[in-house]
Structure formats: C-alpha cells, structure tokens
Amino acid sequence: MRTSTSTNSATQAISQRRANTITSIAVDAIEEMIVSGELVAGDRINESTLAERLGISRGPIREACRSLEQAGLLTSKVNRGMYVREVSLDEARDLYELRGAIAGLAGELIVKRADDAEIAKLSGLVDQMQVAADKSNTADYYKLNLQFHDALVIAARNSSLEDTYRKIVNQLHLLRRRGLVQEGNLQVSNAEHKKIVAALIQRDASAANNALREHVSNGLTRLIASL
Structure with missing residues (x-):
C-alpha cells in the first residue's frame, strides 16, 4: 500500500512537472510573438491555432x-477570450517613469559590479546598432536594441532588478518599437546609447545614472511624438 501511494505521488509529481514545462514553452512562444510584432495590441489569442502550431x-x-x-501582456474579455493588451498613454507614461528609475540604478550597479568584458560587449552592440542605423535597417536595429538593454540589466547583477525591469519592458515592446520607427530616431537613440557606454567605460556612476534616465525619458518623448 505504501509503495502504491509513493508511486502515485511520484507519477503525479512528474505529470505536474511536465505540465508546467509545457506551459512555460507556451508562455515563451506567445511572448516571442508579441516581442517580434507577430501579435500586436488588440489581437485575439486563438488557442486552437496556437495549440496546433506548438x-x-x-x-x-x-x-x-x-x-x-x-504579467500585463494579455487581457481577458468576457465571453470573447484573451487579447493582446493595449497600453494607454497614461499607462505607458507610468511604466516609463518606473523604468527610468530602475535603469538609472542599473547604470550605477554596472559601474560598481560589471567587468571590462561586459562593458566591451555593450560597446560592441552599440557599434552594430550604428551600422543598422546608417542603413535605416529598423528590424536589425530593434533586435540589437533589445540585446543591448538585456545585457545592461544582466551586467547590473541584481536578479530582482532584472525581473522587475523585464516585466515593465515586456509591456512596452509594442510602444517602443513604434517610437523607434520614426525617421531619424535610430540615429538619435544610438547617440544616447553611446553616451551611456561612455559613462560606463569611465566608471562614472552618476553620469551612467543620468544617461540612462535621459535615454528612457527621451524614449517616452519619441513615443508621444509618434502618436
């Protein structure tokens, strides 16, 4: 009897673990579709189509x-299903304000904790973004921009900061992409990236904080101008 009970418990645990893994795969897939622009604000989530696809x-x-x-990426509508969430301008402003504060702190932590190789990686990404900006290649620039900001929060070496930052940024992906598309914004955005990296190379915590806060604030300004 004990063996049977133990076996059942183990089987249930394995089944639960497998279910959690499959759900995680689905979460990652839907997130990627939102980040890539395949799913945009207001789109309905078709469960049958996604299930077949995955x-x-x-x-x-x-x-x-x-x-x-x-996580704030989807919203449910009674008797209609799940939809990609549409973020209002007021909501976006609140998120940008919070993101600015977190980004500034990340800059200070990078100065204190990151090694030269991590900062060199950030500098290299800025160089790659400049190539994309010079070619007006928005798609490549956007991908590199995501890599740059991911590398920034990783280099801060604070898991709680990283988790909070990603939750905020996930809600701003669609809005940020739209803001970057405006003519001239790629060059302006990357000039700000260069300023951030320069402060990090100089190990100037105050300058890094200010440069990152300014970059986020300017991002909101570009977003508003694109509406």
Whole structure:
C-alpha cells in the first residue's frame, strides 16, 4: 500500500512537472510573438491555432494566457477570450517613469559590479546598432536594441532588478518599437546609447545614472511624438 501511494505521488509529481514545462514553452512562444510584432495590441489569442502550431493541447495554452494576463501582456474579455493588451498613454507614461528609475540604478550597479568584458560587449552592440542605423535597417536595429538593454540589466547583477525591469519592458515592446520607427530616431537613440557606454567605460556612476534616465525619458518623448 505504501509503495502504491509513493508511486502515485511520484507519477503525479512528474505529470505536474511536465505540465508546467509545457506551459512555460507556451508562455515563451506567445511572448516571442508579441516581442517580434507577430501579435500586436488588440489581437485575439486563438488557442486552437496556437495549440496546433506548438503541437500541444489547448490546456497549456490556456494556462499560459492566464500567466501572461497576470504579467500585463494579455487581457481577458468576457465571453470573447484573451487579447493582446493595449497600453494607454497614461499607462505607458507610468511604466516609463518606473523604468527610468530602475535603469538609472542599473547604470550605477554596472559601474560598481560589471567587468571590462561586459562593458566591451555593450560597446560592441552599440557599434552594430550604428551600422543598422546608417542603413535605416529598423528590424536589425530593434533586435540589437533589445540585446543591448538585456545585457545592461544582466551586467547590473541584481536578479530582482532584472525581473522587475523585464516585466515593465515586456509591456512596452509594442510602444517602443513604434517610437523607434520614426525617421531619424535610430540615429538619435544610438547617440544616447553611446553616451551611456561612455559613462560606463569611465566608471562614472552618476553620469551612467543620468544617461540612462535621459535615454528612457527621451524614449517616452519619441513615443508621444509618434502618436
């Protein structure tokens, strides 16, 4: 009897772990579709289509949608299903303000904690973005821009800061992409990146904080101008 109970418990644990893994795969897939622009604000989430595409049942898709709703990426409409959340300008302003504060702190932490190789990586990404900006290649610039900001928060070496930052940025992906598309914004945005990296290379915590806060604030200004 004890063996049977133990076996059942182990089987249930394995099944639960497998279900959690499949749900995580679905979460990552939907997030990537939002980040890439394949799903945009206001789009309805088609559970059947996604399940078929990912080769899984609709259950994990449903669980993933609930998780993404809690993360602020999706919203549910009564009797209509899940939709990609539309962020209002007021909501975007609140998120940008919070992001600016976190980015400034990240700059200070990078100065204190990052090694030269991490800062060199950031500088290299800025160089690559300049090539994309010179060619007006928005798609490449956007991908590199995401890599740059990801590398920034990783270099800060604060997991709580990184988690909070990613939750905020995930809600701003669509808005940020739209703001960058405006003519001339790629060059302006990368000039700000260069200023950030220069402060990091100089190990100037105050300048890094200010440069990152300014970059985020200017991002909001560009967003408003694009509306």
